[in-house]
Amino acid sequence: MLNMARADFYRLFRSKGLYITEVVLIFIVLISIFNKTVGLILGNSGSLSTFQAANNGHYWNAVHATNAMTSMTSLLIYIILPLFIMTIGFEFSRKIYKNPLSSGMTRLNYFISKYCVFIVITILQFIFYYAAIFLIAGFKNGFGHINGHFFTKLFETVGTQILEVSAIFSIAVLALYLTFSTIASVITTIIFPVCISVLGAVFEKQHWLQNLNFQNRIDSAYYTNYSTAHLHTMLTYSFGFIFVCLLLAYLTFRKRDL
Numbered sequence: 001m002l003n004m005a006r007a008d009f010y011r012l013f014r015s016k017g018l019y020i021t022e023v024v025l026i027f028i029v030l031i032s033i034f035n036k037t038v039g040l041i042l043g044n045s046g047s048l049s050t051f052q053a054a055n056n057g058h059y060w061n062a063v064h065a066t067n068a069m070t071s072m073t074s075l076l077i078y079i080i081l082p083l084f085i086m087t088i089g090f091e092f093s094r095k096i097y098k099n100p101l102s103s104g105m106t107r108l109n110y111f112i113s114k115y116c117v118f119i120v121i122t123i124l125q126f127i128f129y130y131a132a133i134f135l136i137a138g139f140k141n142g143f144g145h146i147n148g149h150f151f152t153k154l155f156e157t158v159g160t161q162i163l164e165v166s167a168i169f170s171i172a173v174l175a176l177y178l179t180f181s182t183i184a185s186v187i188t189t190i191i192f193p194v195c196i197s198v199l200g201a202v203f204e205k206q207h208w209l210q211n212l213n214f215q216n217r218i219d220s221a222y223y224t225n226y227s228t229a230h231l232h233t234m235l236t237y238s239f240g241f242i243f244v245c246l247l248l249a250y251l252t253f254r255k256r257d258l
Contacts, residue, residue, distance in 0.1 A: 001109040008117045012086055025079050029132045036060045038072045062138035069133050070222035073161050074215045087118045089182040111250050126158055160221040164214040167238045170245035177249040211237040
């Protein structure tokens with residue numbers, strides 16, 4: 001399992017696709033910082049749009065830019081998608097998933113190895129995103145007042161965002177192992193947040209739908225102050241959703257005739 005993970009990291013960091021993805025991300029960050037605006041992601045709530053509008057046009061030092069751009073972090077869903085294909089979806093896109101399994105690796109080890117590599121890459125992507133914002137805005141407009149509260153709040157925000165992004169991609173994992181199609185998993189990743197957002201707007205009284213609106217929670221993580229009960233509900237839905245999707249994905253993979 002460790003050998004496969006090392007091979008995945010080695011291949012990924014030698015891939016042009018990784019560096020093209022990072023260049024695109026830096027370009028988006030540059031546009032936002034130089035224009036002093038944050039982008040509106042499809043499916044945003046009214047409160048999120050208000051937060052973004054209030055931050056547009058301010059003097060964007062590193063602290064302010066970082067805080068403001070927490071509200072467009074769901075763009076990482078689309079940035080991470082090609083990395084998802086290059087990690088979990090690599091063997092499926094090339095129809096070579098039988099090779100490691102025929103060499104003695106168990107399906108469980110294969111499944112865990114691939115998912116762990118993807119989670120590590122996701123975390124690194126978040127670090128790169130916020131480091132790019134902080135450094136670019138800092139060198140352009142100054143770094144602002146940096147204190148312990150800034151780092152504490154940022155750590156809490158990023159932790160929530162990584163969890164919610166993982167929840168969205170867990171259904172991509174399920175779609176991939178159900179269909180063995182990277183196209184199906186990409187479409188699922190894009191369509192799922194939109195469908196939940198639309199359904200949540202139509203059926204406002206169905207609170208369980210609101211708890212599955214992971215994309216909105218990604219972008220609103222910074223300015224939302226969760227009560228203890230709300231936090232427990234959020235964690236239960238997010239971790240529960242991830243667990244169910246991954247379990248179904250693995251059971252499908254284990255029973256499937258390759």
